[in-house]
Amino acid sequence: VNVSYYPGCSLEGTAIDYAASIGGVSSLLDLTLTELDDWNCCGATAAHSTNHELSLALPARNLALAEAAGRDVVVPCALCFNRLKVAEKALKGPEGAHLGIPYGGDIKIWDLLDYLTQEAYLKELAPKVVQPLTGLKAVGYYGCMVARPPAITDKQDAENPQNLERLLQVLGAEPLDWSFKTDCCGAGLAVARPDIIDTLVQRLYERALRAGADCFVVSCQMCQANLDMPQKRISKQFGQDYYLPVFYFTELIGLALGHPDVKKWLAGHLVDPLPLLERQGLI
Amino acid sequence: MPTTFAAPLEPSFSLAERLAGLTSVSACYQCKKCSAGCPLTFAMDFYPDQVIRLALLGQEAQVLGCRTIWVCSSCETCTTRCPNNIDIAGVMDWLKEEAIRSGQASPQPGVTGFHQTFLDTVRLAGGRLSEPLLLGLYQLRRGGTLEKIKSGALVEDLRMAWELARRRRLVPRLPHRLKGAKEIKDIFKKSHLQATQEKP
Numbered sequence: 001v002n003v004s005y006y007p008g009c010s011l012e013g014t015a016i017d018y019a020a021s022i023g024g025v026s027s028l029l030d031l032t033l034t035e036l037d038d039w040n041c042c043g044a045t046a047a048h049s050t051n052h053e054l055s056l057a058l059p060a061r062n063l064a065l066a067e068a069a070g071r072d073v074v075v076p077c078a079l080c081f082n083r084l085k086v087a088e089k090a091l092k093g094p095e096g097a098h099l100g101i102p103y104g105g106d107i108k109i110w111d112l113l114d115y116l117t118q119e120a121y122l123k124e125l126a127p128k129v130v131q132p133l134t135g136l137k138a139v140g141y142y143g144c145m146v147a148r149p150p151a152i153t154d155k156q157d158a159e160n161p162q163n164l165e166r167l168l169q170v171l172g173a174e175p176l177d178w179s180f181k182t183d184c185c186g187a188g189l190a191v192a193r194p195d196i197i198d199t200l201v202q203r204l205y206e207r208a209l210r211a212g213a214d215c216f217v218v219s220c221q222m223c224q225a226n227l228d229m230p231q232k233r234i235s236k237q238f239g240q241d242y243y244l245p246v247f248y249f250t251e252l253i254g255l256a257l258g259h260p261d262v263k264k265w266l267a268g269h270l271v272d273p274l275p276l277l278e279r280q281g282l283i
Numbered sequence: 284m285p286t287t288f289a290a291p292l293e294p295s296f297s298l299a300e301r302l303a304g305l306t307s308v309s310a311c312y313q314c315k316k317c318s319a320g321c322p323l324t325f326a327m328d329f330y331p332d333q334v335i336r337l338a339l340l341g342q343e344a345q346v347l348g349c350r351t352i353w354v355c356s357s358c359e360t361c362t363t364r365c366p367n368n369i370d371i372a373g374v375m376d377w378l379k380e381e382a383i384r385s386g387q388a389s390p391q392p393g394v395t396g397f398h399q400t401f402l403d404t405v406r407l408a409g410g411r412l413s414e415p416l417l418l419g420l421y422q423l424r425r426g427g428t429l430e431k432i433k434s435g436a437l438v439e440d441l442r443m444a445w446e447l448a449r450r451r452r453l454v455p456r457l458p459h460r461l462k463g464a465k466e467i468k469d470i471f472k473k474s475h476l477q478a479t480q481e482k483p
Binding site (some may be wrong): 012040 | 452
């Protein structure tokens with residue numbers, strides 16, 4: 001299967017490890033991700049917070065490119081996905097004509113997690129698992145933007161998505177139920193108000209531990225950054241020695257399917273997952 | 284004994300009318316579900332339901348000048364759960380944009396400055412964000428470097444930058460020039476014009 005791929009800016013930068021694991025996983029599956037030629041920034045939170053017009057026009061250009069490419073577009077970044085969906089609704093609605101960007105709306109915009117957890121892929125994955133992730137107790141953390149608001153994302157299960165858990169089961173891990181899988185990590189406030197991130201994320205650590213988790217599994221690089229990068233700082237501040245590695249779901253697919261580059265991907269994390277994986281005999 | 288009374292509230296419906304193109308704040312029946320589910324209330328001066336109420340009552344100075352609109356993380360929980368389909372997170376965005384347009388000083392200059400620097404970076408880099416450039420420009424723009432040195436925050440920032448750099452996650456590169464650089468420039472120009480005009 002050949003689909004268009006819109007990586008978004010951070011997958012060329014701070015989330016380059018996520019990008020590498022996505023490339024690795026697609027090579028293990030019947031999936032060709034063709035990067036959308038000449039894509040631009042979606043404008044992110046900065047645009048929708050300060051300039052409505054810009055927040056539609058930037059992603060709309062990408063949709064026009066995707067439509068010209070003639071294939072569905074898959075998006076790994078939760079916020080990019082959300083902004084493309086917002087632009088899709090706007091282009092199809094009364095604001096569409098005003099934006100002056102031609103878009104017929106015949107392609108589908110997918111977030112990567114949804115795309116890879118379709119029945120067909122889960123079926124394809126199952127027999128390829130060579131290293132079941134037995135004993136890995138994980139909470140799935142979806143964050144906000146792939147699901148909310150459902151009027152934009154077209155998701156039926158915005159309050160309690162289940163596809164990460166289904167995937168983890170296929171990979172042999174032990175997904176744990178918890179009530180905070182779509183709670184906010186503070187996202188783009190990380191630079192200007194790190195204190196807010198600390199409060200929100202420390203709550204998530206506590207709730208994950210209470211659920212019995214050894215680690216988080218995420219599908220958003222902003223969630224990954226906010227749970228992973230300040231873990232030392234938060235530990236110090238709250239006088240707790242938190243050790244909760246934060247995996248991208250693609251890294252765990254790679255691990256279970258025996259991709260040779262998994263250690264390289266994991267080396268990008270600030271909280272080193274290797275001690276956990278060694279303890280579980282998974283690496 | 285002198286008695287003081289709060290100034291009588293003078294409701295005005297002009298703000299609600301201007302918001303009507305986006306969403307109907309007058310549909311709010313104050314169930315407060317938005318505030319109950321909001322993860323950021325600890326950092327806010329008004330709760331989300333109060334912002335909606337104040338907007339409905341036309342208390343423009345209060346809603347445009349409040350901290351709430353800037354510490355809202357746009358997680359969209361309120362919008363998702365509102366039983367009256369009020370796009371509360373959308374109202375927060377509308378108010379932020381309007382606060383900037385009307386020249387209102389931001390009570391959260393760091394957050395406002397970050398958004399503006401982010402967009403400047405995308406524009407300067409020709410259409411895609413350069414994270415090292417964003418972080419550098421933001422530090423310059425925000426100032427307070429001396430305080431950051433004294434408090435040790437700058438050392439922390441630099442340590443984090445180094446941790447990312449040695450993992451090749453923060454590498455300064457020349458911006459990738461898009462074929463559509465001219466289109467991007469035009470999009471910025473056109474939307475800047477729109478944003479500086481008074482909303483209907």
